[in-house]
Amino acid sequence: MTRCRLCGSEAMTSVVDLGATPPCESFLAADQLDQPEPAYPLHLRVCTDCWLAQIPPLITPEETFTQYAYFSSYSTSWVEHARTFVADAVRRLALGPDSFVVEVASNDGYLLSHVVDRGIRCLGIEPSVNVGAAARDAGVPTLTRFLDPATGADVRAEHGPADLVVANNVYAHIPDVVGFTRGLRALVADDGWVSIEVQHLLTLIEENQYDTIYHEHFQYYTVASAIRALASGGLALVDVELLPTHGGSIRLWARPSEVAGEPSRRVTDVLDREKAAGLQELSGYTEFSARVAKVRRDLLKFLVEAAERGETVVGYGAPGKGNTLLNHCGIRPDLLPYTVDRNPYKHGRFTPGTRIPVLPPERIAADKPDYVLVLPWNLRAELVEQLSYVGDWGGRLVFPIPELSIVEVASGRVTA
Template structure:
């Protein structure tokens, strides 16, 4: 394996999660007796440029041509997108003459707010099914994987963009050099690029191993992201720490020829990473030990529930949840079923672990003893939504970043 950014062969093993199926390939009942392909899930670090990465064993086309994830099923995610749009409009002075492009725009959860604000926009979304949902929402959407040819076609048809948004996609493309060049092509010479991506600082220091899965090809610090974008002629000039996905970074970049200087906020985050040891190889090597401890604690809890005849079900069937279930070896003997708001997943089974997925109403019908919340990064939203579990004395449990049960406040328990 060579580093996909700098080409070095000097890659160090950080965490080997074994071999698992792709996390979004939910199984139909007629597929349960068929062969299910699995691929190694082995995180490595480039000693030269410090890019965290896994081998590109599946292609984006394998994953995203038809996709099971719809952003709009998370209320807090839609609100996060609205706040981003409101802030970007004010910060950049966007108006009716502006043009905004979002790459990997999903079901229009973000650009719908640009449409409402009267700003011309275009989504570039590779998944046919979720792109169709965006168009139904009134968001102009092109079904394509972004590459240089697509970027050039968009600019020829619509002009260069004042703002290019690439939220939660920068980890999903194995050709980060070509992708960065396509982003630069989309961008006006005085434009802005905004990227949101999970912060490797939290992955390593908090043991967020479930954020590692096959459609995430690399994992960024601000340092490694700055190096990657620089190859495409883009300079990161500002950065923000944001709470999404258990802790992400929002990068603001501009064409390098503008000569913009880095903000104090960007320099402070770089200092945080350096103090955490992430500007050298040794800082990454604690992740394996931390991950094994989290696995052992969760399995111990579930085995105790089983010994005490307590029924456990899972809330949510996200991609990250499938990494957790497969690595920990959790199957339907420990977690009876999962529920999810996305109808696409109902009646299907989790990849690898074959746990059935049902509608959320199943929880109120069955009244299980424990609800294990797999999308733990949405804790604030889901603790409120699932407060009804307290009605029958059930426990709401989050597996990461530490195993913990919700302490219900008296006012949360309804009469």
């Protein structure tokens, strides 16, 4: 990567190099195991002019999102998060029967279903054919397209401007951040609102959340860099909320620049936190690579020592972040014979790169392993409750990030 995709600067500095891995959602079928598997460099850099952290666009969104293995509705906590957001947005913006809500990257309708239930007109824009079909089956109107300025203009011409445009966990997934932002502006009414949720680079750095770096995530935002990205498309940040989702996210409330006015005190407070953490100078990034290396060493040491003691360790979950972790650590079926996932789309498939089988969740209770390595660590509270049955035979849960911890499920007490 020679130039920043936001400002065009060549002032790019390495943050962490995770080697080369396959795309994190390219799960393998059994008949693909003897075929070559492409891997791409995974190297995070930061632009020291606009401070947008980013990886090179080595794969296209079309390669990843035309058919997609992730269905949001399989996460109980994520569906509840969406329900709460819709209820709050309806109150905040006084949305009603005459309003129009558009969600970009609407997945399987997990969020807009709550809008439909309230009798509010809505439309999902979802590029993945399979998950978009699931949304339509659930009664959520969904257009199968990628968002760009032309798509935004077409939707506006056919359906009218949107009072609220929602873009949750997609602003990092598009390499053309300027074109995507202009698409958001084309969708939203001149006096409307845009709500964006995206992982916060501040918590990624502070909490060693390096497994959220993968090829689908082209950029990693602070509030400061998000302000610059929004401005590139004619939007201005009005307010920000700090969220616990995905280990720490920001919800950006933006409006067309002409009507935005001054940002809230919360925007100023978060900008001050980012500056204090050194994220607008190189000092905030220099130690990250060393802390990432320690996560790898600690997890491998645990798995190797458990194997030498004759103890069994299996995985829970097959998220994209888990595949970054597994590949970076070099974990194979000799140390983790399988992982399980609630999403039946992944059953009978194998994790990219590491070739670990993905099985139904019931396999854990059948095998009664000594340890369950939880790969979607961001759902810790939800999964400690869901996996409480592991304690019935004395099994324990292992969380690898932000540092290795072993949880006795019966008491919830961290023992290591």
